[in-house]
Amino acid sequence: ETWDMPLAYPATNFHSENAEQFAECVREGTDGEIDIVTHPNGSLFSGDDIKRAVQTGQAPIGERLISAHANENPLFGVDSIPFLATSYEESDKLWEAARDKLEAVLEDQNLVYVYAVPWPPQGFYFKKEVNSVDDMQGIKFRAYNAATARIAELAGMAPVQIEAAELSQALATGVVESFISSGSTGVDSKVWESLTHFYDVQAWLPRNVVFVNKDAWDGLDEAAQQAITECGDQIAAEGTSKSEELSGGYLETLAENGMTVSPPSDQLREELAAFGKTMTDEWLESAGEDGKAIIDAYRAQ
Amino acid sequence: MPTAARAIRRSLDAVYDGAGALAALCLLAILIVISAQVVARWTGVPFPGSSQYAGYLMAAASFLAFAHTLNRGAHIRVNLFLTALGQRRFWGELWCLVIASAASTYLAWFAVRAVYWSWRLGDVSQGQDATPLWIAQTPMAVGAVILAVCFIDNLVTLLLAGRDNIRPDLSQQSRAE
Amino acid sequence: MDQIYAIGLFLFVLFLLLGSGVWIGLALLGVAYVGMDIFTTRPIGDAMMTVMWRSASSWSLTALPMFIWMGEILYRTRLSEDMFRGLSPWMARLPGGLMHTNIAGCTVFAAVSGSSAATLTTVGKMTIPELRKRNYPERMVIGTLAGSATLGLMIPPSLTLIVYGVSINESITKLFIAGILPGLILAAMFMVYVVGASQLSKSYQPIAEPAMTFAEKVRQSRFLIPVFILILLVIGSMYMGVATATEAAAIGVIGSLLLAAWQGSLSASTFFETLMGAARTSAMIALILSGAAFLSLAMGFTGLPRGLAEVIAAMELSRFELLMALMVFYVVLGCFLDGISIVVLTIAIVEPMIRQTGIDIIWFGIFVVLVVEMAQITPPIGFNLFVLQGMTGHEMNFIARAALPMFIIMVLMVFLLIAFPELATWLPANMRPAAGG
Ligand code: NA
Numbered sequence: 001e002t003w004d005m006p007l008a009y010p011a012t013n014f015h016s017e018n019a020e021q022f023a024e025c026v027r028e029g030t031d032g033e034i035d036i037v038t039h040p041n042g043s044l045f046s047g048d049d050i051k052r053a054v055q056t057g058q059a060p061i062g063e064r065l066i067s068a069h070a071n072e073n074p075l076f077g078v079d080s081i082p083f084l085a086t087s088y089e090e091s092d093k094l095w096e097a098a099r100d101k102l103e104a105v106l107e108d109q110n111l112v113y114v115y116a117v118p119w120p121p122q123g124f125y126f127k128k129e130v131n132s133v134d135d136m137q138g139i140k141f142r143a144y145n146a147a148t149a150r151i152a153e154l155a156g157m158a159p160v161q162i163e164a165a166e167l168s169q170a171l172a173t174g175v176v177e178s179f180i181s182s183g184s185t186g187v188d189s190k191v192w193e194s195l196t197h198f199y200d201v202q203a204w205l206p207r208n209v210v211f212v213n214k215d216a217w218d219g220l221d222e223a224a225q226q227a228i229t230e231c232g233d234q235i236a237a238e239g240t241s242k243s244e245e246l247s248g249g250y251l252e253t254l255a256e257n258g259m260t261v262s263p264p265s266d267q268l269r270e271e272l273a274a275f276g277k278t279m280t281d282e283w284l285e286s287a288g289e290d291g292k293a294i295i296d297a298y299r300a301q
Numbered sequence: 302m303p304t305a306a307r308a309i310r311r312s313l314d315a316v317y318d319g320a321g322a323l324a325a326l327c328l329l330a331i332l333i334v335i336s337a338q339v340v341a342r343w344t345g346v347p348f349p350g351s352s353q354y355a356g357y358l359m360a361a362a363s364f365l366a367f368a369h370t371l372n373r374g375a376h377i378r379v380n381l382f383l384t385a386l387g388q389r390r391f392w393g394e395l396w397c398l399v400i401a402s403a404a405s406t407y408l409a410w411f412a413v414r415a416v417y418w419s420w421r422l423g424d425v426s427q428g429q430d431a432t433p434l435w436i437a438q439t440p441m442a443v444g445a446v447i448l449a450v451c452f453i454d455n456l457v458t459l460l461l462a463g464r465d466n467i468r469p470d471l472s473q474q475s476r477a478e
Numbered sequence: 479m480d481q482i483y484a485i486g487l488f489l490f491v492l493f494l495l496l497g498s499g500v501w502i503g504l505a506l507l508g509v510a511y512v513g514m515d516i517f518t519t520r521p522i523g524d525a526m527m528t529v530m531w532r533s534a535s536s537w538s539l540t541a542l543p544m545f546i547w548m549g550e551i552l553y554r555t556r557l558s559e560d561m562f563r564g565l566s567p568w569m570a571r572l573p574g575g576l577m578h579t580n581i582a583g584c585t586v587f588a589a590v591s592g593s594s595a596a597t598l599t600t601v602g603k604m605t606i607p608e609l610r611k612r613n614y615p616e617r618m619v620i621g622t623l624a625g626s627a628t629l630g631l632m633i634p635p636s637l638t639l640i641v642y643g644v645s646i647n648e649s650i651t652k653l654f655i656a657g658i659l660p661g662l663i664l665a666a667m668f669m670v671y672v673v674g675a676s677q678l679s680k681s682y683q684p685i686a687e688p689a690m691t692f693a694e695k696v697r698q699s700r701f702l703i704p705v706f707i708l709i710l711l712v713i714g715s716m717y718m719g720v721a722t723a724t725e726a727a728a729i730g731v732i733g734s735l736l737l738a739a740w741q742g743s744l745s746a747s748t749f750f751e752t753l754m755g756a757a758r759t760s761a762m763i764a765l766i767l768s769g770a771a772f773l774s775l776a777m778g779f780t781g782l783p784r785g786l787a788e789v790i791a792a793m794e795l796s797r798f799e800l801l802m803a804l805m806v807f808y809v810v811l812g813c814f815l816d817g818i819s820i821v822v823l824t825i826a827i828v829e830p831m832i833r834q835t836g837i838d839i840i841w842f843g844i845f846v847v848l849v850v851e852m853a854q855i856t857p858p859i860g861f862n863l864f865v866l867q868g869m870t871g872h873e874m875n876f877i878a879r880a881a882l883p884m885f886i887i888m889v890l891m892v893f894l895l896i897a898f899p900e901l902a903t904w905l906p907a908n909m910r911p912a913a914g915g
């Protein structure tokens with residue numbers, strides 16, 4: 001059986017490469033019974049549509065940046081609470097604490113969780129040296145969702161709404177002077193042409209989650225399900241270490257092209273941690289009992 | 302034409318043109334939303350979700366204007382074959398309207414279904430607007446249904462009167478004098 | 479074998495539906511349905527709505543109705559007439575005379591409008607009567623107009639480039655900048671043609687213009703001011719960091735409304751007419767785009783683009799051979815389809831080939847616009863031919879033959895672009911908008 005797998009990112013992105021390896025692994029593990037064909041670069045369904053497409057059976061399997069769906073259920077945004085889990089290690093712990101609850105939420109939506117791989121951590125791009133929140137006042141900051149808008153608000157920056165496709169132009173013309181994203185975005189959009197400083201604050205590590213339509217899953221025999229689960233575990237582990245490895249490389253590339261790449265100053269780190277506290281509390285208000293259980297479990301580790 | 306038929310004719314035309322006027326208002330609203338977004342950036346006042354709203358209005362403008370556009374002869378098609386048919390053009394038009402009625406009814410059915418599923422699944426926009434999608438998609442479904450009605454209306458009119466309701470816009474012609 | 483069967487089936491259904499006169503958007507929907515039905519077990523209608531909604535509600539596409547609306551405003555107000563009055567004194571003494579107003583007018587208007595049809599109607603309505611009055615050869619009036627109006631697509635802003643940029647996920651600004659130089663060169667080539675033809679053709683006997691002093695010429699130029707203000711407003715807002723490419727279209731609408739109101743040529747009824755006209759034209763394009771979005775989903779499920787790309791890749795065409803093959807492919811397609819449909823229909827198939835061959839994707843955008851421009855003036859389906867048919871009352875074949883020299887010049891331009899790719903790549907690589915602040 002052929003399973004078409006829509007992916008949002010270009011074929012050369014490491015998430016898409018992971019998915020291709022996953023497809024290969026499943027093909028071997030099921031003796032060719034399940035033939036996953038990846039469709040990268042949003043060529044089948046665009047990123048925004050992949051979850052709904054898999055939910056409703058328009059595609060049997062797919063991958064999505066799960067925090068994009070935080071409007072739907074705050075639990076989807078657990079990996080993207082700013083300044084809560086600020087390293088690969090912490091992010092893994094947070095994900096482990098949240099995984100059961102997330103799997104249950106996905107199952108309610110007719111989806112079976114297979115694996116998740118984090119993006120490199122999010123850092124601040126600026127046009128000047130920034131050592132404290134005071135230095136951020138009034139800077140035009142790209143806000144693309146509720147959480148980034150809130151960061152702008154807390155830091156006293158001016159939120160500017162710019163679609164991803166228009167980011168490069170907006171940076172070049174000064175419509176935007178700052179944004180938060182991973183090192184890979186900076187490298188892909190040659191951000192050094194417009195901006196000068198990158199602060200590796202590791203604000204959060206958003207994850208791409210791969211899920212299968214539940215009806216398609218239930219139609220498999222146990223051996224096939226087993227094979228998919230095992231491949232998922234394997235790719236999750238490999239993908240995470242690849243992400244970490246790439247992350248260092250991206251920061252080097254930024255530096256090689258003349259950007260000042262550094263960790264945040266101690267003062268900035270403390271101020272951001274305070275934002276983290278505030279935003280975690282706000283998230284907890286919206287995420288209810290399940291959210292509280294996740295954060296408690298994370299903090300207990 | 303009997304009175305009842307005339308009344309039906311008038312109300313259908315009113316629906317098509319009314320939806321067309323609504324579509325025009327949506328265009329005006331897009332202009333206002335985009336301008337507000339620019340001004341919001343100048344003044345530093347946030348306008349969350351502006352580009353999503355512009356997108357919804359774009360979809361609404363397109364779908365609501367479909368039927369009106371059809372009857373003004375502005376939806377394009379390849380006329381060569383139809384012209385070549387000469388006296389037998391009726392049969393060509395009939396074939397086209399049968400296909401188009403089927404296709405637009407299919408579109409309308411699934412557009413309504415998409416709204417229903419957006420509502421059932423509680424699907425919300427992933428942008429800062431967080432709009433429930435069934436609200437954003439309803440104008441699309443309404444427009445698709447009106448288009449299907451319009452095609453079927455044209456098919457029935459063709460069968461009854463030998464000529465459909467599609468008339469190229471006179472103002473468009475006079476401009477081309 | 480499966481692939482050949484699939485291609486054959488797609489083409490059969492496509493030609494059956496399109497050729498028999500089914501409205502283009504619905505014909506595409508029908509083709510896509512057949513493809514989905516045969517090649518996948520997925521729920522067809524639901525998947526169709528997913529991609530149609532995405533395509534119809536796209537933020538980047540909101541620029542489309544805005545540019546169309548701006549064209550409607552300019553056309554229905556006095557703004558466009560003024561442009562002829564301002565331009566003609568400067569053109570009268572050139573070899574070829576006022577015929578150049580067709581080309582210059584289209585070039586200038588192309589910088590404001592994003593579409594070829596808007597450029598054609600606006601410029602043509604003011605130049606055709608004036609040139610006829612002065613006894614310019616009819617065939618050349620029609621031909622140069624049909625050809626140079628296509629500059630509306632090449633010189634930014636450009637609807638075709640927006641659609642292309644959205645499809646391949648590349649910077650629309652870069653594409654816009656890339657179009658400037660090839661657009662101007664193409665305009666210059668048209669002008670050289672007019673100069674040559676005016677010297678060689680015996681029928682080229684226009685009535686001479688009364689001599690005008692330099693001061694008078696300058697005084698006449700004041701009529702150009704409003705249009706130049708508008709151009710500065712649209713382009714300036716884009717490159718000065720006030721607005722994104724999408725937002726600039728809205729600024730253009732406001733600018734032209736203000737200018738029209740200031741000139742006193744904007745009544746409530748004109749305003750309403752422009753709005754309804756824009757609603758219809760953009761709905762027409764949206765229906766085609768919706769059908770095309772569904773068709774490209776179906777193509778994805780069939781695996782056809784991938785297969786086709788693999789076949790062509792396996793042919794190991796050189797860069798030049800591939801481009802020649804694509805030019806022929808697009809010219810043939812352009813006989814049947816309009817520019818935007820061509821781009822959205824083919825780009826998913828062609829993009830991987832281009833990237834694989836190492837062809838610059840921005841450069842290729844200009845190549846595509848050029849072949850799409852040709853499609854505007856080739857029969858049986860050529861938007862500019864239709865518009866001119868309505869405007870002048872000539873038969874389609876007369877107009878198509880009149881436009882043939884322009885078509886040949888565009889083919890020359892393709893070779894020029896291939897020989898000197900820098901024409902399209904140099905500006906975007908070197909002209910970065912000044913970083914604000
Ligand atoms: Na243009």
Ligand code: NA
Pocket residue numbers: 812813814815852853854855856857858859860861
């Ligand atoms: Na053509």
